[in-house]
Amino acid sequence: MKAGEARRALCHAVFILLLCVGVFVVLRERVAEVSLENFSPFHNTSPCACGKCLSEDDxxxxxxxxxxxxxxxxxxxxxxxxxxxWWKVTSLTFSxxxxxxxxxxxxxTFPATPDVEASSDRCRTCAVVGNSGNLNGSPTPLDTHCKFPPLMNTGRTKGYEADVGKRTTHHVMYPESAVDLDNTTHLVLVPFKIQDLEWLIKAFTTGFSGASYMPVKSxxxxxxxLVMVVNPAFMRYVHDTWLEKKGRYPSTGFMALVLALHICDEVSVFGYGADKDGNWSHYFEILKNKHLRTGPHAGTHEYDVIQQLHKNQIIHFFKGW
Structure with a gap:
């Protein structure tokens, strides 16, 4: 195979399940093969092996x-x-x-260094899938991405395989939305407060007995x-830079999207935002409260940013309606 010619070497999925907007990321990698005899220090100065990388020219x-x-x-x-x-104010933690x-x-207890580094000989493509009602009847066959179905927090796949797929590799949660996982699925914790980190440690060891605004698993x-914990500094960066400090803090879904921008080279987005009637609903439920909005999150602004990313051809955004 000639130098620089890409081949598909690895296909794994990243499913991210989220608060308010559930998300999973379908991730596929292509690794470029380079022969030593044709190697040049000027051969590949691009940050990835895709035709175009996210960080270029915008x-x-x-x-x-x-x-x-x-x-x-x-x-x-x-x-x-x-x-x-920033986290002290958000999580009401002062020490x-x-x-x-x-x-x-x-x-x-958990891995010290998650493996998410970029590589100039890799093309990592991701499908970020939310659990918005817009996902129902998605025209795109998500499983063809070598993907993972959208489960966020309590999002579901059984009975919705045609819309969300069958596999889950990364499941995003916080203690109040925690569910048991199989042995091959990554647990991705979004820590909104210091107690969330304490819960993670104790839930895997001695058992958690603290109180919260709703029952949590002990x-x-x-x-x-396969545990990964989102950095509070990353949460602050998303809030301050991407959302211009609008809303109390970012939704889990929007954080997952920006996370994908950092660990993927090509990003497609499904199942985000309100439906065509302006209602915020989930693909797995019948909407009862048509006045339901996005609470402490700047949902409309988050959606505007997603549309701008699509307009600028940074991502491919499929509305679903």
Whole structure:
């Protein structure tokens, strides 16, 4: 095979299940093969092996996209003071010592460094699928993406395979929406408060007995080696830079989309936003409250940003209606 010619080497799916808008990411990788005899230091200066990479040639996008922000917590990067102050207000937590001690304990149980680095010899394509009612009757056969079905928080696949697919590889949740997972699915935690990190540790070990605004699972069944925790600094970056501080904090769905922009090279988006009548509903339920909106999230502004990303050809957005 000639230098620079891409072949499909790996196909794995990333399903992200979300609050208000459920999301899964279908991820496919192509890895370029390079022969040493034809190698040149000038051969490939592009950040990815796709025909076009997300970070190229768009001023509006590059003004918002900051690749230096770590998407996930890891043992290598501590929480900055600025991110701590933002999270303190959001999570009503006031002790930096407690936060740093909890993060240290986190990586005694779970992987210290998630593998999400970019590569110039890889083309990673993702389908980010929300659980909006717009997903019903999706014209695109999502399973052809080598994908994962949309389950966010309590999103469902059984009975909805034609719309959301059959497989789940990454499931995004927080304690109040937690569900048991199989041994091959990644648990992706969005920590809205310090107690969420404490819950994650104890739910896998001694059992959690704390209180919240609704009942939470004391134990969870999942593969501890496939746990990933979204970085509060990333949550702040999404709120401040992408949403211009609108809303109290980003929806889980919008954070998942920006997360995909950071770990994928090509992104397609399904199942987001209100329906054609302006109602915010889920694909798996009959809408009873037609006045239901997006609560503390700037839902309309988030949707406008998604449409701008599509207009600028950064993503491919399929409305569903």
């Amino acid at each position: 001023v509006w996008f590059t003004q918002r996209f900051n690749k230096s922000v770590e998407p996930f917590l890891s043992a290598k990067h501590s929480l900055s003071e600025a991110a701590f102050r 930096p010592y407690v936060i740093h001690a909890t993060v240290d304990n986190l990586f005694k 134990h969870i069944k999942a593969n501890k080696d």
